[in-house]
Amino acid sequence: MRKLFSLLVMLIGFSQIYAQTVTGTVQSATDKSGLPGASVVMKRAASEAILTTSTDVQGAFRFERVPSGSYTLEVRYLGYDLLTRSVQVAQAPINLGVLSMQEQNTRLGEVQIIGRAPLGEQKGDTSQFNAKAFKTAPDASAEDLVTKMPGVQVQDGRIQAQGEEVRQVMIDGKRYTGEDVTSAMRNISSDMIENVQIFDAQSDQAAFSGFEDGNRLKTINFITRKDRRQGYTGKISAGYGTDDRYMAGAAINYFNNDRRITVTGLTNNINMFDFSIGETPGGGMRGRRGGWGGGSPIGIINTNNFGINYQDKWGKKMDVSANYNYSNRDIVNDQYRFRDFVSDEAGLQYTEDANNRDREDGHRLNMRLQYNINENNRLLVTPSLRVQNDEGFTGRNARTFDLNGTLSESLNRSSSDNTSFNFNNNILYSKRFGDSGRILTTNFNTSINNVDGDGFQYEQTQNFENPDRNVLRDQYIRLDRTNFSWSGGTNYSQRLGEKSRLQFEYNIGNQMRDSDRRTYDYVETAGEYADFNMPLSSTFKSDYLSQSVGPSYQYRNDKARLQLNARYEFATLDTDSQFPVDLDPLKRKFNNFLPSAEYEYKFSQSQNLTLNLRTNTNAPSVEQLQEVLDISNPLQARIGNADLDQDYQTRFNARYRNFNAETNRVFFIGMFGTMTNNYVANSVYTTNVPEGIAEGYEFRPGARLSRPVNMDGFYNVRSFFNYGQPLNFISSNFNVNGSVGYSRIPGMIDEQVNYSNNTNLGAGFNISSNISEKIDFTVSTFSSYNIVSNTLRTTQNNNFFNQNTSLRYNWILWKDLVYRTELNHQYNSGLSAGVDNSFLLWNMSLGKKIFKDKQGEISLSVNDLMNQNVSIRRNVTESYVEDVQSTVLQRFFMLTFSYNIRSYKGAPATEENLQRGPGMYRGGRPGSN
Known part of the structure; x- marks a missing residue:
């Protein structure tokens, strides 16, 4: 032990002698403002060794572990002259102080060179x-x-x-x-x-x-x-149209260097989820907009929304940001669903017509507080809170049938009223021990999630094989679910030498979940829901405790970076259930080795390759574990499985990037993949259910019961590439992209293993204009061909094709007239009969700029001019392929008034400033950087 301690002391001393830090700040010589994102390079005079970094938001940069020797430091920033300094690194940290850069156009006087700016x-x-x-x-x-x-x-x-x-x-x-x-x-x-x-x-x-x-x-x-970091921008719009369509919204941004405040408000019934300064006048110009988390909006949605975002620096040490959002939505969405099952029963299929009415009312708050105690100590606190109430109603007419006709037909009506509360907070502390190369980080996270809800379900099912077994039920469901989790970890790293570091980490986490679901049948004589239904009720508790420990090693030189991690994880999962059956508490233990590796190589400043391999485990959710029947859709019933184990996931990705600044050619290629053992798959039963599973459940003809099980053999691999370059002859940028993907999803159907294989081939291109601010267009198309095959029943293999082509065109016409149009053509083949395969969505508006500064606009727009808009989605699983068609917003006209606000300190909001923007390249030498 004494020898090991002596060796450690020698290594620490060695690292301190032969490697030091180099710091500095890059500023504009004109106004002394920091230049964020500047490229800083240190070239060693005696070799080809190169160290690179970028400046932060204040213009500061820092090099760690710089070997002793003579260097040339180069700083590049677009629009500024190259700055060089000679640096001699010895045995003490170096602070280069303020490095002032000269703007290129300050020496050109009245001469302006207008050309193509480097990408x-x-x-x-x-x-x-x-x-x-x-x-x-x-x-x-x-x-x-x-x-x-x-x-x-x-x-x-x-x-x-x-x-x-x-x-x-x-x-x-x-x-x-x-x-x-x-x-x-x-x-x-x-x-x-x-x-x-x-x-x-x-x-x-x-x-x-x-x-x-x-x-x-x-x-x-x-x-x-x-020159845009002080002032305010914004937009105010209001419009009214046919079919009583309306929209009113405002977005105001105030910014004063570090302080930024954004306030938004919106009310509408045209599927707008938020309002922003980038909003195109007129409700029809919404072809590519989505809601929270993206995705194209479906249904007819009324939204009332208010949000505020705040970002500031309190004093010299505290960075603060916060976001609050309130949203109220009413959603009307009717859906048609066609499902083709993988089954031994010839031609088993399912159709569904559903009417969905939902009301959502939610508050979200996110905060981020970073306290930079000093150069070597930092504290970060990130709390978040979400409170939401959801009220929903679903009316469903469902039918199962085969080649011989209808098997079952079910009428369902369900309603729910759920209130959820989610709070999460993470505290992260980091300490750097001066220039010794030692770093300590520790974090602690807590999370509380609660769902409290009531629901009613009514079912009337006809059994065409045995009418004596028709079903009529009327039930009330009470749900109370609470999840509490905490986790913490400590990482300690030490520099081993000039180019390597060693880290040791320990993590611990605990998830405690409690779910209580109780179902009561309606008693006609009592006139209330008084009969407790035990088979459809359940109490369930789970406790998942995991710990992991292990070292990490990192090696870095001028060209490459290699990191190897080895973690050992041990975990326990305890479950307990009182009914529908009183089970003995179940305890399971898991032990896993979790290696990971990452490699990065820089062929040059413009070429980079990154390889990454990661392993991790995931515990099953309480919904998957809780063994309670869910027959909200009696023809597609579900039940949990308390015997589920954690899964073991291996993820890998590879990325290559090449950006030639001289030719403005860009090339990216990447591959992403996942392999999962103990994957939580679905085991589907279409006839008899094994003893001990869903006791008392009686199958409707053609119905299916799904239960999660662990299976090996899940794969998902996807690759993507993009090549882009300018097209000078039409002053536009051209990009071509493609993708290849393969997924393999395991599952079981009546105790037989089935693998659903999906191969996807895609290719497309887009052209975006770079002509002028008065003409702005983007043309794009992407085609995708899917090959779906099943190992259990090859007769249900399926191929389908999808192509999406779009055009966005904005044109400032004569006398401040503005024409905008969006066309989106969707072509599908290979989908189910009765599903609309293709459509053209055409939105258009014509506006007139008004007022002296042209910041106002009156526009007339039309949404879905051809009245063809539809929503079609294909879902591929291990047991079926389905097509879903949903309600969408169709044709309406709207008259809109909008007012743009632009005011920058030192740059008045004139028409010239509004039109110049980032599209104009003035000053400097074409191609300079």
Whole structure:
């Protein structure tokens, strides 16, 4: 032990002698403002070794573990001259102080060079785009800007970048506190943006410790122009149309450097879920909008919404952000569902007509408080709260049939009133022990979730095989569910030498869940729900305790970074149930080895490769564990399984990025995959149910009972690529993209194993204009071919094709007339009979800019001009393939008045400022960076 301690002391001393930190701050020489996102490079004079980093929101940068020697430091920032410094690293930390950069156009006098701005550059795993290179309409939002960039697209209402959904938005390096990233992007005007960065953001834990934990989020960071960081922007709109369609909304942004406040409000019945400064005048221009979490809206939705987002710096040490949102919605959604089962019974199928009426009333609050105690100590607290009430009614007519005719027909009516409360809080503390290379991080998380609800269910089912077994039931259901969990962990890392680090981590977590569901039958003579129904009732408790411990090793040099992790996890799952049957408490133990690895290699400043492998486990949910019958749809019943084990998941991904700043060509390719053992699959019974499962349940002819079981053999692999380059002859940007995917879902049907295999092939392209601010268009198309096969019944294999083509066109005509149009053509083949296969959604508006500064507009718009809009979704599972058609908003006309607000300190909101925006490139040398 004494020798080991001596060796450790020697290693610490060695690391302190041969590696030091280099820090500094990059500012504009003109106004002394910090330059965020600047590229900082240290080149070693005696070799080809290169160290790279970027400045933070204040313009500060920091290099860790810099070996002794002579270096040349280079700083690059779009629109500024290259800055170089000679740096001599010895045995003490170096602070270079303030590095002032000169703007390129300050030395050109009255000369202006107008040309094509460089798209941007690749900086390690960060793709940085120059907003000047993408021309947008004067009143465009950040969302309109980023969807012109290579590798960024809207898929099912969600913003995707480099094949992954964008999960986080930052402004000048600070997180936007809120759950809806699309709303955040719509509330930033494009003329405020200087650069856009796309990268995989580390978790707070990983960012503090320096060790990857596998919890990265696809992130877009908007770096704002320094002359747009003080002032306010906003939009106010109101409109009324045919069929009593209406909309009124406002969004106001106030910003003063670190302080940013956004207030939004909206009331409407045209499927708008939020309002923003990027809102296109007229309710018809909503072709690609979604709700919370993205996705295209279905149904007819009335929404009343209010939100406020706050971000500030309290003093020099505290960063604070908060987001509050209130939303009230009434939803009308009718659906038709056709389901083709994988079964030994020839031609077993299911149809359903459902009328859904829902009312949602919810409050959400998210906060983020980061206290930078000093250079070496940081504290982060992130609480969140959500309170929601949901009232719903569903009327369902369902039928099962085969080649011989109808087997069962069921009429169901159900209503519910549920109130939920969710609170979560995480505390994260990080300490760096000076320049010794030692870092300690610790975190503690608590979570409380409660659901309290009442429900009523009525069923009238006809049995065509045996009319004596027709079913009539009328029931009241009381639900009380509480989940409480806590978790904590400590990570300690130590520098081993010039290029390596070692970390030791310990984590512990506990999930305690209690679910009580009680069902009462209606008693005619008593006139109340007085008969306790034990088979449809259940009390269930579970306690899941997990602990993990293990080391991590990281090696980093100028070109590569390698991290290896080895964790050992041991967990226990205790369950207890009193009824429908009184079971003995069940206790299970799990022991798993959880390795992970990550490798990153930089071929050059513009080429980067990342490989990642992660393993983890997941405990089954209380809904999956609780053995209570759910016959809200009696022809598709469900029951839980208290014997479920945790699953074991292996995830991998590979990403290659190449961004040639000289040719403006961009190439991304990625592969993402998941393999799961003990996957929670569905075991479906169509005839007899084994003894001990769903005692007392009587099958309706053609009905199915599903029960979760653990199975091996789940695979999901997907690849994505994007290639983009400018098309100079039409002043536009061209992108071509494609994808290949394969999924394998295991399941069981009447005790027989079935694997549902789905192969997906996709390809498409888009062209976005870069002509001028007066002409803005985007043309895109994407086609997808799916091959579905089943191992149990090959006669039900199925292939289907989908193509989505869209055109968005904005044109500022003569005398301030503005024409906007959106066309979206959806083509499907291979879907079920009776489902509308193809449609054309055409939205259009014509507006007139008014007032002296042209900030007002009156517009007439039409939604779904051809009256063809439909919603079709295909779902593929291990036991069936189904097509679902839902209610959507169709044709209406609307007259709208909108007023844009723009006022920047030192940059008045004139027509020139509104139209210049990021689309114009003035000053500097074409292609310079």
